Amino acid sequence: MKFQPGFSSFLKPAGLKACAKPILRRAGFLFLMGALEVLAPPGSPAAEPMMDTSVFSESRLGAVESVKLGHFAQALRSEQTALKIAQDQYGPTSLLLVPILDDVAVLQWRLAEYRDSEESLKWGLALVEKNLGPGDGEVADSLDLLAGLYLDLNRLAEAEWVEKRALALRQASGAANPQSLARTEDLLGQVELGLGNASQAQTHFGEAQKNLEPGRQPDAAFSLHLLNHLALAYASGNDFNQAQSCLEKSMETAEKDFKPVSPEAVEAMEDLADFYDDRGQLEKARPLWESALKTSGQLVGGVYDYLALPHLKRLARAEDGVGDHPKARGLWLKILPVDEAVYGAKHPQVALDLMALADQDAKLGQKGKAAEELKESLAILKPLFPADDPLVRQLDARLADLSK
Amino acid sequence: MRRFITLFLAALFLTPVLPVRADYGNRFVANKRIPLPLDRSDKKISYRFTCAEDMEITDAAVFCVEAEKPPAYLLSLQEDEKGRPSGTPLASSSFVPRPLSWTTLPLARALLQKGKVYHLVLEQDKMRGGDHPVGVIGPSNWASFLCTDVLNHLHCADGSPDPNTNVLGFEGGQWRELNREPVFAVYGAGEKYLGNPYDDPGERPIYGGVDPNDKSKQVLQGEALHFHCGYPATAFAIRIKKQGHPTSPLNYLILKHFYQIHKTAPVYKAEALEPGQVPSEFQWVTVGFGDKSKSNFSPECWFLVLQTDSGRPSKDPPGCEDCYVLSDVGNSGGLAYAAQFTFDGGPHLSREVYSVDGGDSLTWKDEFERDADWVAIGPDCPPPVKMEYEPMPTPEPLRDILLQGKFPE
Structure with missing residues (x-):
């Protein structure tokens, strides 16, 4: 070719090329990283990096650490930084963005940024479909996440459609990953339960149990979770004997597979106690609540922070169960500021805490205080959920009860 | 392993040989374009290459140099048998080429394996989907396809060796290696690219x-x-x-x-x-x-x-x-x-x-x-470090926390 001095090249905007390689992202994002140096003279614009791996890995690992301490907003910022770096490196359509997008979406979900979370999940889903094809088994992972979000938002029809597609994809890909199939069956069961289809929910939970890999160490926490869901499905279908049986089995399993003094054991005890309470069998519920109280008391330490929250909530539940409402109220008063600090004052988690606090105030005869707390809770939930959402409806009903 | 280069004390020295393979940069060389005419129905061209990564092929492209009232040609992807095309297309596409241009052709999806040798074969499409010959090929109806003069034995995208690269000509019932650089492109699903796009020395x-x-x-x-x-x-x-x-x-x-x-x-x-x-x-x-x-x-x-x-x-x-x-x-x-x-x-x-x-x-x-x-x-890049990032756990469902009324009576 003859060189033409006047030839003007077309300068393309910055951004880096896409070089997608399929990876098993749910098994962990495997990122190949060289030992890289980053050069950017002080005060000068950043030079084009092959990939700023130090910032990238610090961001991703930092996000994991932040989540452990409940610093979700910080974790989200870190993941968004990592996403930007990966996007610059691999281009906006690379499959390598998907695990980061999933993490971003989950953090947005946690922070009740539901619309952003849905967008992030849909972006990830589109990337998987584009890169691997809409029939690839990996698509089911993205669908599971999206269905989980819809379930949380009570968008059950959408959740059902999405999760049925996930199930079809998992079934088409054979028994390659029964654990994933079990989780999809469980999620679909929860959706059907929400839709009031108790028998279909039972079927899905049953299928999920069958798919727990027989030859491998069972996921004990997931087994408990499934038993609890099965109990709910049986109770929904008015089969209370089966429901009771599932909850009893859950308690036995929790004490066997976990330590007797463990969060799982307390949770299982409290679920069974709740069941007896709801059935009016207070004599059976009482010893369970007492036992749960004793055990959960041992699990709560002296520091009331994010890590202590689940223990404090179980303890408050147990105090309520044994009828010690002042103590339960005191615990919810400790829980509330921690949840506010972790999620922000306008988060549904805080609304739920306020509901629990209002419940205790009502039981203590403080109806005015309880009504204020419920109104505050409603003010948080109404911008986030539609008026016919069960959470909102439940709050309205409680407020109406209080005003009687 | 990249060969170590000893430097003399003098900052400047000359080595009139190709630099060692693993060093970083473009070592792909071409001096001139060579058109390979297909002007008889018994002539074929094969671009032989080693697949650099597993890929599901979707399209392939070739460069036509000259075309004079050309017939339709068939581009097929074939496996290798003892250095020659197997004769059984994994996928194929028919086209009438245009001179001095690339033509990209859709191919039925076929899986190519990393390290395996394949051929992109060009020949007259005699039947054009029917059961009897149609079209004319000869001195007034032909096209030529591009290769370049220096056989680099490299994957040009990363400089890795491909000792199997070559252009083969079929004439008189025999395949023959022409020792030229094939010019072709293969596209795979998931943004994968393989081939030599350098049509212009x-x-x-x-x-x-x-x-x-x-x-x-x-x-x-x-x-x-x-x-x-x-x-x-x-x-x-x-x-x-x-x-x-x-x-x-x-x-x-x-x-x-x-x-x-x-x-x-x-x-x-x-x-x-x-x-x-x-x-x-x-x-x-x-x-x-x-x-x-x-x-x-x-x-x-x-x-x-x-x-x-x-x-x-x-x-x-x-x-x-x-x-x-x-x-x-x-x-x-x-x-x-x-x-x-x-x-x-x-x-x-x-x-x-x-x-x-x-x-x-x-x-x-x-x-x-x-x-x-x-x-x-310079030296080799250090081996990549594997880092695994576990996905974030999803939040506990909001609605599980509402325990009251969980078990309906």
């Missing part, structure tokens, strides 16, 4: 300008090399020649590139070669970096360019007189995602660069679909 003139005192008209040529690890280069190799009788030395410059504003900053300049050290025909020449602290490259784009005060522009090839000429390879256009097939892939990584105004820091031009024959010599 080139020469890049380096000269000082009509007025020796006006450095703003100088023409500089080079390559933006995007290193993939911290790279303490000890030397570089260029494929260079002189045109006429340059009087000034050939210098090299290292420029830092700030991609967000497309601006360069000079880092180092030194003499590369005296006029007498530059051959009159293209030859690989290795030059040691004078100050190793300046050639310790971070993993990003660095402009490595050549400059001289000698010479002036010319209307005739290679575009200058009494100057230096750097060889390059490029794509002439018309091939989708051509930059992805070139050395180091897409348009934001390594590519050829030039300046027509004395190396002004803001007006460097990129040639995204071209690469200069320029290789940096």
Whole structure:
């Protein structure tokens, strides 16, 4: 070719090329990283990096650490930084963005940024479909996440459609990953339960149990979770004997597979106690609540922070169960500021805490205080959920009860 | 393992051989286009290659050089049997070629395995989907397809070896290796690219300008090399020649590139070669970096360019007189995602660069679909470190927390 001095090249905007390689992202994002140096003279614009791996890995690992301490907003910022770096490196359509997008979406979900979370999940889903094809088994992972979000938002029809597609994809890909199939069956069961289809929910939970890999160490926490869901499905279908049986089995399993003094054991005890309470069998519920109280008391330490929250909530539940409402109220008063600090004052988690606090105030005869707390809770939930959402409806009903 | 290059105390030395394979840069060479005519129905061409990564092929492209009322041709992908096409197409597509252009053809999806040898076979499509021959092929109805003269035995995108690359011709019932470089492109699902898009061998003139005192008209040529690890280069190799009788030395410059504003900053300049050290025909020449602290490259784009005060522009090839000429390879256009097939892939990584105004820091031009024959010599990149990031756990469902009324009576 003859060189033409006047030839003007077309300068393309910055951004880096896409070089997608399929990876098993749910098994962990495997990122190949060289030992890289980053050069950017002080005060000068950043030079084009092959990939700023130090910032990238610090961001991703930092996000994991932040989540452990409940610093979700910080974790989200870190993941968004990592996403930007990966996007610059691999281009906006690379499959390598998907695990980061999933993490971003989950953090947005946690922070009740539901619309952003849905967008992030849909972006990830589109990337998987584009890169691997809409029939690839990996698509089911993205669908599971999206269905989980819809379930949380009570968008059950959408959740059902999405999760049925996930199930079809998992079934088409054979028994390659029964654990994933079990989780999809469980999620679909929860959706059907929400839709009031108790028998279909039972079927899905049953299928999920069958798919727990027989030859491998069972996921004990997931087994408990499934038993609890099965109990709910049986109770929904008015089969209370089966429901009771599932909850009893859950308690036995929790004490066997976990330590007797463990969060799982307390949770299982409290679920069974709740069941007896709801059935009016207070004599059976009482010893369970007492036992749960004793055990959960041992699990709560002296520091009331994010890590202590689940223990404090179980303890408050147990105090309520044994009828010690002042103590339960005191615990919810400790829980509330921690949840506010972790999620922000306008988060549904805080609304739920306020509901629990209002419940205790009502039981203590403080109806005015309880009504204020419920109104505050409603003010948080109404911008986030539609008026016919069960959470909102439940709050309205409680407020109406209080005003009687 | 990359071979270690011993440097002499002198900062400058010559090695008129191809640089070692594993060093970083474009070593792909082409001097001229060679058209391979298919003017008889019993003639075929095969572009043989080794698949560099597992891929599900979706399309393939070939370059037609000449076409005179051409018949339809069939492009098929075939497995290799003892160096020859198996004769059984994995996928095929029919087309009527257009001269001096690439044609991209859809292929039924077929899985190609990394390390396995395949052939893209071109032949007249005699039947065109029917059961009897249609169309005419002969001296007045034919087309030719491109290969280039130097058989590099490389995957041009990353410089990895491909000892199986070759062009094969079928004539008189026999396949024969032609020892030419195949020019073709194969697309795979998931943004995978394989092939040689360099249909345009080139020469890049380096000269000082009509007025020796006006450095703003100088023409500089080079390559933006995007290193993939911290790279303490000890030397570089260029494929260079002189045109006429340059009087000034050939210098090299290292420029830092700030991609967000497309601006360069000079880092180092030194003499590369005296006029007498530059051959009159293209030859690989290795030059040691004078100050190793300046050639310790971070993993990003660095402009490595050549400059001289000698010479002036010319209307005739290679575009200058009494100057230096750097060889390059490029794509002439018309091939989708051509930059992805070139050395180091897409348009934001390594590519050829030039300046027509004395190396002004803001007006460097990129040639995204071209690469200069320029290789940096240094150690291997360290093996990649595997890092695993577990996915974030999803939040506990909000509605599980509402325990009251959980178990309906």
